Amino acid sequence: MSRARPERIGALPVRGPSLPRRAWNAGLLAACALAAAAVVLPLGLIVAHLLAQGLPALDLGFFLHLPKPVGEPGGGMANAIVGTLILVGLGALVAVPVGVGAGLYLAEHGDGRVGALVRSTADVLSGVPSIVIGVATYGLVVVPMGRFSALAGGIALGLLMLPTIVRSTEEVVRLVPRSYREAGLALGAPRWRVTQQIVLPAASAGIVTASLLALARAAGETAPLLFTALGNRFWSLRLDQPIASLPVFIYDYARAPYDEWNRQAWAGALVLLLLVALVSGLLRLTVRRIPGR
């Protein structure tokens, strides 16, 4: 065999893509960039608008004081900020244990008919409008208790979070590799210990993220609170009494015919946004600390 120009191997003449192909490529790239910008833009606009409108009305007093009567300047939403934290906390207390438990069940044992039933129930529940959840909670909790209460509000928010947590937990638990389970079982671990000590920790980051998403969405809900927690212009930490919350507060103040209240509504919206960002930021940091991640 002759050594016919071995230097040509690997050095074949390379021509760039044709002009139409390059033009098509550039066009599609531009379209993708535009779509990406269209995603970021609304959020940017919202944040910018909130900052512009909300910041001037925001001062330390806003976080520390209670609402003042109409006409009196100043006053804050201390009760609504704390109220929202309590309501979301109550909701999480209801939804996270139940939701994670149900999600684990679905992922580990949910292949039968019970699993299918739970799964479709969760899907239907996630499609129920939040106002309907509010009305339902009114009937189930407020009427028997005889009054609006923080407890009812928390339960309504919990119901709202539940389906998201159930289905996301199921998804992330299913993502845990089979090999982890096999390794655990092969070491002589009973199934519940494999679930508890291997599967759950391996899925924890995903579960926390999912719960956070649900929490953040619930924190901004107004409709389920209107008939349950109602709202309160005074300081109250009691779970069996109506309680203030930022969304309801914003709803009331934004509709009011007073400029002062409208400005406070903007400030409230900004605080709500910051609150959600803060909580999810903190929890994400905690998750990153989980050993072995």
Next chain:
Amino acid sequence: MTRAFDLFYGAHQALRSVTLEVPSNSVTAIIGPSGCGKSTLLRSFNRMNDLIPGVRTAGQVVVSGRDVYAPGTDVVELRRRVGMVFQRPNPFPKSIFENAAFGLRLLGIRDRGELEARVEQSLRRAALWDEVRDRLGRSALQLSGGQQQRLCIARCLAVEPEVVLMDEPAAALDPTATARIEELVLDLKKRYTIVIVTHNMQQAARISDRTAFMLMGALVEIGDTRRLFTSPREKLTEDYITGRFG
């Protein structure tokens, strides 16, 4: 050892009346083409096949004088006596220490000193101690593939099993890491009974005392490794080890 052992996945018969004996403190290799049932056989020793829906068995698998498929067998206890190492390294997403200590904690050992001593012992036996002694708190997932596999071996040894099943333990590793695993297997047989499934006939020849050749769910031949590779009794074995099929 097994006696006339059959195993079905639904209607499909994966093992056909397999009878073989595994002497203690030796290495038995199971070779054969893909799908011949060697992994299935291996997983019958610690009943890992139970996890697959639709599995039925007949015949016996006897470990230390007890039929593991007898009714009333404590599967959890069985798996403590019969450890397993998988094809792909599968350390838990925990620290190196916690991986090695996992089985010990299952046994209810809480004493820190005892845990540390036994973790060190098992890591030494798996020839990993010197590489990880100063970073036991780090995530096991940061180790190289070969180190991860030795960690899995250490995790398995920590609970002092009688038998160690290895399902192609070096299949996902590079040649250097493979060589270390092979050395380790030779060392471990002093203390444990080892059954290893491998695709690699050279590996079987290098490390095993006895070799079993399987084909289509049936055991074709079993015998002393050197004898089986040099003068196979069955035509099928000869065809396989000389590369005429497989």
